[in-house]
Amino acid sequence: MADLIVRFRKPADWADSVHIHYWNTRPQGRDSSWPGVPMAEEDGWLVHRFTGTTAASFVFNDGQGRQTGDLYRDADGWYAQDGRWHDRPPGPVPTATALDTLSAPAPSSARSRTAPRSAATQADRAGLPDFREETIYFLLTARFYDGDPSNNFFCRDRIRFDAAGNAVDPHWRGDFKGLIRRLDYIRDLGFSAIWITPPIENRSGLDYHGYHGYDWTRIDPRLESPDATYQHLIDAAHARGIKIIQDVVVNHSCQYGIRGQAWIDHLPIKYYVPQGSEPGRVDHGPYQGNLGNYAWPNRDDIDNPRAPDWYRERHTRDPEGTEPLVDPQTGETVPKPGYEPGRFFGIDANRLDPAWYHQEGFIAGGDWESAHPLQHKHLAGDCIDLATERENVKEYLIGSINRYLDMGVDALRIDTVKHIERDNLLEYVNAWKAHKPGLFVFGENLVKGYGWGDLGGGDNGPSQIRPWWYTRLGHDPRDPESGGDSGFPQLDFGLFSTFRDNLSRGSFEGVGRVLEMDWIYGNATELVTFLQNHDVGPDNDFRFRFKGEQWMAAAAYNLLWTVRGIPCLYFGEEIEFMKGAPQDIIGNDDTLESTGRAYFGDRIDDAHLAATQNHPLYRHIRRLNQIRRAIPALQKAPMSQLAEWGCGLSFVRDWNQGESYAVVGLTIGGGQDIQVGGVRDGLYRDAVTGDERQAQGGNLSFHVKANSAGIYVLEGPGKLGEDGPYLR
Template identity: 35%
Template sequence: MKKGFWRKLTVYVLLIAMVVTGLATSGTFQKTQAETVSSVTVHYKGTYSAPNIYYWNLNGDNNKPVSWPGVQMKAESDNWFGYTFSNTQSVNLIFNQNGSQTADLHRTSGEWWYKNNQWYQYNPEITADSITVHFKSPWDGAKIYYWNLQPSGSTTTWPGGDMTPEGNRWYKYTFSESTQVNLIFNYNGKQTSDLTRTKGEWWYKDNQWYESNPETYVTPTPTVTPAPTKTPTVTPTITPAPEKGIDFRDETIYFVMVTRFYDGDSNNNVHCWDEVAAMKDSNDPAWRGDFKGLIEKLDYIKALGFSAIWITPVVKNMSGYDYHGYHAVNFSEIDPRYESDDATYQDLINAVHEKGLKIIQDIVLNHSGNFGEENLYPLFTKDETQEDTADTIIRIDEGKLPDNYDTLPPAQQYQARLYAMKEDTQDTENIYHHEKSLSWEGYTVQTGQIAGDCVDLNTENPAVSDYLINAYRSYINMGVDAFRIDTVKHISRLTFNKEFIPAFKAAGGEDFFVFGEVATRYRQVWNSNIPAISTPFYTWAETLAYPWSDTATNMNSTFQHWNDNQNVSDQPVSRNHLLTGNTYRTPDKSTSSGLGVIDFPMHWNFNNARDAFRVGVDGDQFYSDATWNVTYVDSHDYAPDGAPENQRFAGSQDTWAENLNLMYTFRGIPCIYYGSEIEFKKGAVIDAGPTKPLSETGRAYFGDNIEGSITVTDYAEYTNATGAMATALNHPLSLHIQRLNKIRRKIPALRKGQYSTEGVSGEMAFKRRYTDTKTGVDSFVLVSITDGAAFSGIPNGIYKDAISGDVKVVTDGKLTIPRVGKGNMRIYVLDLPGNPAPGKIGNNGAYLK
C-alpha cells in the first residue's frame, strides 16, 4: 500500500513539475510571438458609401472589442475606405452598412484591398504594370542599377540612377509599365547582391525582401500568458517558418505511417498492449518505425520525386492498439516511442527541410482516446520508467473513476471510463460530447462517438478548442509546413470556420495549407444528398452569421447550421477550377473556407480512371476551388469502392499506371501511400485491427524494401542506389511515378492550372492553363490519357509532347492525338513567349513511351 502511495505521489510531483515547465515554455513562446506583432490594414470599395467595420478575434483571442455595427471606416481617394489595426497579427471582420453586410472575413498582418468580394494584396484598380522598390540603405545614399527590364529589355549603366529619399534612410524607385527586373542597390562602391523583382511593391532591408514596410512592425510590452498545458520539447535549433507565398499545389505528397516505414532505432520498439501473440513473439512490434528511420530514408522519398511528406499523428497516444497515432492522450506532447536521443521531432522537421522537402503533420481535433487527455481531462498517465503495458498506467482521475476500477474486468473498466467522460454528472465542464447515439446520416454524426477508442471532444466548448489550438500552434512554431486533419466530417464546418482554420492561418500565415478527411465513401459528390456531411461542403466560407461565444451558444449555432444546410439545391457553385475558353481566370478566393479536402468522391471511384475523371468533371463546381483537392487511390484506411475497398489496391498494374496519369495531370495535389510504388502488399487487408499480425496486412513493415543507400541530386534525380532500395526504385510503377513527378514539376499548368473540356472530344482529355503575370508564368497544355482525343478552338502555335517529344504545329486551332494504350498518355505543351515548351521529359518506361 505504501509503495503504491509513494509511487503515485512521485508521479504527481513529476506531473506538477512538467506542467510548471510547460507553463514557462509556453510563456516563452508567447513572448516571442508578442515581439513580432505587426499591423493589419484593410481597404474596402463596394456598394457601401459610408461603411462600418465590425471586428473580433484580434490575434486569435476570443474577444469582441466593439459592438455591432463596429466603427466607421476612414474615407480615402476614389471611393476607397480604410482602417488599420495596430499591434495586430490577425483579425476577423465584417464590412457593413445599414443592415447589409459582407460574409465573415479574416486577414493577417499586412495591407489588403477588398473589392467585388475578393481580397487583393495590392490596389486592384492600378491596372498599369509597375514595380516599386524601397531600399533601407546602410550607407549615406542609394543608387539603383538594373538590367533585363521586362518587357522592354532595357539596361542602365553602372552604377545606375539615384533613388528618391523617403526619410529614415529609406529610398524609393518605380519602374513603370514593367513586369520584371534584375537590380543591384549600391552607393560609393558598396553594393547588394544581384536581386530580382516582379510586378508589385516591395521593401528591401537587411538582405531580405518584404511585401510591406517591415518597420511598421511594433514591439509592445511582452505579455506572458500562462497556457494550461505542457508544450512539446523543442531543441534549440528550429527551422524557419514557411515563407509567405507557398502554394502547396506545387507539391506532390508521399504518405507515411511512421511506425511501419523504417526502423532507425530498435531501442524504442514497443509492442501494443493488444497485439496478437504472433506479433508479440516476433521481431515485428507495431511500434517499429520511428523518426530516426524516417530521417535515414528521406533520400529515398526524394528519389521518387516527392516534395512533401505526410506523416501519421505524432502526439502521445494511449490505447490497446495505438501504433497509428489516432488515439491521443496528450495533444501537446510528442509520443516518446517515436523519438531517439539523437532524433527528436524537431530533428525530423529540420532534416526534412534540409532536404528541400516539406512536412505535413496529421492532426486529430474530433476525439481523444478513451483514457481521457492528460491536460484537458486527466484520467490516466503512463509510468515512463516501466515497460509500456496496460498494467503500468497510473490513475490521475481525482475520483471520476470508481474506487474498485483496478479490480474490474477490462470490459467494465472501459464502461467506467466512458461513464466518466460522457455523463453530465462526471464531465461537468462538457469537455466531451455526451451524446449516446450515433446516426451516420444525422446530426449526431458530429456529436456521437464514432468508435470505441475515439471519444468525441466537444469542439464547440471554447476551453476545448483553445486547448487544441494552443497545442497544435506549437507544432507550427516548430516548422511544420501543413496540417492534414482527421475525421473532419464529424465536426461542424461552422466550428472549423469560427475556430480552427482562422487560428491555424494566423499561426502559420495565410498560405499555411490545411486539408482534411471528409470520409464520405460515396460514389457521388453529395453524401446521401446531405451537404453538411459531404466533401465539397467544407471548402466554403460561411455566408450567414451565427452567434458564437460560450459552449451552449456554439452548440445551438452548429445545430442550426446543420439544419440550414440540408438541401443540395441551396449550396453555392464555383467556376474557380474552369478556364474561360483558353484563358486563365483570377480565382475568387473570398469564397474559400481555407480548408482543402481529400477528394473522397474521386478516391471512391478510382477503381478505374474513367469513373474518377467523370465524378471530378461533373462535381468540381460544388467545391470552392477543386484545384486544391488532394487526390489519392488508396490509403491506410480504404481503397476505392469495388477494388475491393478493404484491401490495398488490387487492380492491375496498368490500371495503377492509368490512375496515376490522371492524378498527375488533372487538377489537384497527388498523394501516394507508402509502398504503392512497388505494389506493396497488393490485395492485403488494409486494417485487420489486433486480429492478425501486421505483416499480413496493408500496414506491414516496409523497411526491408528500402535497405541500401543512394546519392540524390534533385527530385527524382539520383545515382549510386544500392541494395533493396535500388530494386524498389527500378520497379515499373516506381519509375512511372518518378517520371510523372519530373513532368509535373516542369509544367506549371499541371500543378496549378484551371481546366476545360470545351472543344475536346475524348474520354479522358482536357486542356489546362496557368497564368501568373507577377512571375511571368504562362503555361498551356493539352492532355489525352489512354484513348486519344481531338481538340478544337485552341491557340495556334507549336506544341511539344512531354512524353514522346513529338512536335505539332497548329495553324487552324485544331490538334488530334491518337490512342496510345492503357497506362500511356500525351501531354502537348504550347510554346509561349518566355515559357518555352520543355519537349520530352524523362526516359521511356513500361507505360509512358
C-alpha cells in the same frame, strides 16, 4: 507614404462585430492576432485604414466562425457582397429578390464552364508559398522504417507471435530516426512533402497510428530517439527541400482523457484479471501478468495529474498492481478475476467532464447520415468526442499545434472533419493560418460516393457533412456558390470513389462527370487527390490495397498527376506493396502483417533498396513527379475543354492566361488519336515523347500510345525523363 484603406460590406448573417485580421503588411511586415482589429462603420461600409502601408494580406471575420477567404490588396478598395474588389463604391446593395436571382443554381454543365476562381486566389496570396506546387507522400511513421529498435513497443491488442511463441513485429516499429534515414528515398521518388500520421502522444489498445491522442503538447516517445526528435525530422526534411505535413485530430481524444486537462474515470488496467485466471499468471505476451503499460516503470496506461488522489497514489505506490484496491464506483475489491472489463477498458458516457466532452453518447447506426449526432456523439470507445466549441478546448488544441508550426511544420491535415460542425472547425483552421500565414491546411471528410449531399448524385447525407461544404463559406446546402472559398480544401473522396467503377476496371468512364462538378468546391485545384490510403481502396468494398493490374494503377497516376489537385501517394504504392490486402485489420485475429499497414522497412533497407527503386511503378511515379514539377499549369491551373470518352480523357490546363499552358490527352486500353479544340495557337512540345506539334485555328491533334499520356506544353521544355511502359 499614403494609407491603404479597405472597406467591407457585412453579410446579413454575420455577427455585428466585424474584425480585420491582417499579416505581411508592406513595408512594415506587421500582423495582428486573431480575430484582428474591430472595424468601424462609415457610410454603410466597414472600414479599416492601414497607416503608411502600400499592401497587406488579410481576412474579414466576425469572430464567430464567419469570414472571407484570404485577401490581398495593394490599393484602396471596396469588397462587396459579390466577393469582388471594386476600386470605387459599387452600386446599391441588391435587394433580397435580386440576390436570390443571382444565387439561383444554374445547370451543372453551364457552371463547369464558368470562370475558375483559382487565378484570383493565387494573386491574393502573392509572396506566400503555394502548396499546389508540391506532391505528397503519405506514411504511417510507426510502420515505415525502424531506425531505433530501443523505442519499439507492442500495443495491447493484436500482438503477433511467431511459431515459437515469441512476440514479433511490434506495432510501434518505424520512427523518426528511420524516416530521417529514408528521406532520400522519398526525395528520389520525387515527392516534396511528407504527410505523417499524428505524432502527438497517444493512449489506446491499438494506438500506433496516432489517432487516439492523450497529450497534444508532447511528441510520442515511441517515435523519438535522443538524436532523432521531431525537430530533427523537420530540420532534416527541410534540408532536403521536403515539407512536413502534420496530421491533427481535433474531434476526439483517447478514452483516458487528456494529460493535465481532463480525466476520464476508470480503474488502472494493471488490476485487471480475466475470468478463470489469477493475478500475474496470464501471459499477455509483452504484457506479462497484467495489462498495464509493460515498458514503463509504473505500468499504468495513464499518468494524468488530473486523476483523483486514489488513482495517482496507485500509480507510484503499487507498480505491479497487486495490492487490493476498492473500486470507488461499486465498493468491490480488485484484482478480482473476471471483474467488469468495462471498468478498466470502457468509459461511462454519462460521467464525462462537460468542460471537455460532449454528452450525447455513442454514434449508432442511424447517426451516420445525420449532422448533429455525427458531430456530437463519440465515434468509438477510444475516440471520445471533444466539446470543440468550448473556449478551453480551442485554447488547448490551437495552442498545442501552434508550437509545432513554430518548429517548422509546413502544413496540417485535419482528421475526421465531418464530425465537427464546419464553422466551428474553421475557427481552428483560421487560428492556425493566422499564426502561420500561408499555411496549407486540408481535411479528411470521408465519403464513399460523389459526396454531393443535397445536390443529388444519390447521396443519402446532407451537404453539411460533405467535403464541398467545408471548402465553402455559404449557408445554403443546395447552393455552393452562396459562399466563397473557405480556404480549407479536402481530400478528394468524390473523385476517388469513382475509381471503384472506372480505373479499377481499366476505364476512365465517369471521371468526366465528377470533374464537371468541380465548381461546387471553393477551389478544386487545392483538393488533395489519391488512389487509396490507410482506410480505403478503390474496390467494391472500399477497403483493400489496390487490387487491379499494374497498368491500371499506372493509368490512375497519369490521371492524378495531370488533372487539378495535389496528388498524394500512400506509402508502398510505388511497388504495389501488400497488393489486395485489407487496408486495416478485418478479422478478429488479424495482425498488422496481413494488412496494408504491414511493416515497410524490409523493402527499403540497404539490401532491397535497389530492387524497390527499379520497380516499374516507382520509376513511373518518379517521372510523373519530374514532369509535374517542371510544368506550373499541371500544378495550379484549373481545367477546361474537358472531354472524356471512357477509354480516353483530354483537357486543357491554362495557368495565368497562357503563362504555362498544357494540353493533355490520356489513354487507357488502346492507342488513340486525340484532337482538342479551343486551344491557343502555337508550337507545342510533348513532355512525354518530345513530339512537336503546331496548333492552328485553335486545334491541336496528336497521337497517344496505349496506356500512356500526351502532355503537350505550349513552348514547353520538350521530353522530360526516360520512357517506361506507361509513359512513352
